[in-house]
Amino acid sequence: MKRKNPKYTHGFIDRFGKPRFYLRLPGRKRVPLPGLPWSPEFMAAREKALKEDWSAPIEIGANRTRAGTVNAVLVTYYQSSAFKEGLAENTRKNRRAILERFREEHGDKRIALLHRKALQTILNKKSAAAAKNWKKALRGFIDHCIALEMIETDPLLGIKLTKVRSTPHRRWTPADIAQYEKRHPPGTKARLALELILSTGQARCDVVRMGRQYVRDETLSMTRQKSGVPFDIPILPSLRRELDLQPQADCNLTFLVTEQGKPFTAAGFGNWFRDRCNEAGLPNCRAHGLRSAAATRLADYGATAHQLMAWFGWRTLSEAERYTQEANRKGLAASAGQLISGTGIGKPETQFAKKRS
Numbered sequence: 173m174k175r176k177n178p179k180y181t182h183g184f185i186d187r188f189g190k191p192r193f194y195l196r197l198p199g200r201k202r203v204p205l206p207g208l209p210w211s212p213e214f215m216a217a218r219e220k221a222l223k224e225d226w227s228a229p230i231e232i233g234a235n236r237t238r239a240g241t242v243n244a245v246l247v248t249y250y251q252s253s254a255f256k257e258g259l260a261e262n263t264r265k266n267r268r269a270i271l272e273r274f275r276e277e278h279g280d281k282r283i284a285l286l287h288r289k290a291l292q293t294i295l296n297k298k299s300a301a302a303a304k305n306w307k308k309a310l311r312g313f314i315d316h317c318i319a320l321e322m323i324e325t326d327p328l329l330g331i332k333l334t335k336v337r338s339t340p341h342r343r344w345t346p347a348d349i350a351q352y353e354k355r356h357p358p359g360t361k362a363r364l365a366l367e368l369i370l371s372t373g374q375a376r377c378d379v380v381r382m383g384r385q386y387v388r389d390e391t392l393s394m395t396r397q398k399s400g401v402p403f404d405i406p407i408l409p410s411l412r413r414e415l416d417l418q419p420q421a422d423c424n425l426t427f428l429v430t431e432q433g434k435p436f437t438a439a440g441f442g443n444w445f446r447d448r449c450n451e452a453g454l455p456n457c458r459a460h461g462l463r464s465a466a467a468t469r470l471a472d473y474g475a476t477a478h479q480l481m482a483w484f485g486w487r488t489l490s491e492a493e494r495y496t497q498e499a500n501r502k503g504l505a506a507s508a509g510q511l512i513s514g515t516g517i518g519k520p521e522t523q524f525a526k527k528r529s
Contacts, residue, residue: 177209178218195221240322242286243279246271249316259312260398262377262438270309283317288327300334307333342456344465355452359417362448365428365441369459371411373466373484374403376445376459377438383426396485403485471495472502 177183182202183193193209194202195218203221207214238244249255249271255264274294291310295303310328317323349370356362368379377397386394390412393404407415415427426435436444442459449457470480480492 175210181205181209183209240282240284241279242275242281242283245283245317245322246275246313249313252316254312254316260400262398267309267312270306271313274310283322286323286327288330291327292331295331295333303333307331341458341461341464343468344457344462348454348457349465352449352452352454356448358414361428364414364418365445365448366462367411367414368427369462370466371408372405373463375463376441380428380436380438380441381426383424385425399485399487401485401487403483405483467495468498471499
């Protein structure tokens with residue numbers, strides 16, 4: 173009767189007719205074992221291999237890469253804290269997709285030979301928007317290579333990109349909002365979606381996460397998914413009315429759910445909300461444009477740049493100043509109009525006439 177091999181032992185006869193045996197643990201590299209199964213040298217080597225520290229995870233793709241190549245460095249970059257913890261989930265997904273395309277074409281090349289001219293040639297073949305995204309993805313990867321001293325000079329320095337001429341999202345006007353509200357009355361899911369965006373001013377990836385668990389003492393407290401900036405904003409009366417009109421389900425942790433009763437994804441919600449806009453006769457309106465309308469409304473009411481930063485969870489003052497400066501221009505233009513119409517101090521038309529005479 174043939175004797176059974178020890179557990180996790182894999183054996184075969186090689187092309188020279190020599191028997192070979194390996195220890196193969198699930199998810200681990202195989203370890204060659206000397207001699208024949210159950211022999212003293214075999215069992216001693218097997219015992220030593222079993223006692224080794226297997227807690228360290230195997231780097232994905234490490235056995236298929238050559239040291240010093242783009243492939244090898246990308247493996248370490250994906251495992252770095254800068255990539256895993258320093259980037260939001262969606263950002264990681266998008267940048268990894270770009271870096272994987274870069275790997276497909278240049279994975280076998282040595283990272284030390286990467287230079288500015290090569291990157292410029294690669295980016296020149298992309299559209300302006302794509303080149304910008306590629307540069308962002310490569311920026312983190314190149315910084316990782318520099319930190320490991322695998323590149324002496326930064327190949328991204330001096331890279332020239334075509335300026336992206338993007339068309340901004342159409343900002344909703346008060347007339348647009350009124351038209352949407354006329355089509356989608358209070359108590360509907362479509363109306364709640366409008367109020368959640370307009371009252372909170374948050375991006376769709378945060379709106380789809382909003383639920384009762386984030387509300388304490390009529391204050392909505394969350395952290396922006398993209399930037400990690402916290403925000404604490406009051407539940408406005410218009411939003412409270414809509415929330416009270418919605419059916420209460422203890423199993424739902426989000427205010428907005430799909431027809432199947434599950435939370436929306438950010439992309440799924442964007443497509444669903446676009447259909448609701450189309451139903452209201454607003455084919456050019458999107459969720460992001462409504463967020464811009466929310467910031468404009470607060471600025472027009474006199475909110476300062478720092479108040480807007482706290483409300484919308486923005487990192488930089490420049491993001492908020494766009495809206496406060498626009499509100500200031502409106503106020504200055506209105507003041508100028510009062511002077512010209514004669515409703516301000518003095519009578520400008522008469523004064524101008526006196527100066528000319």
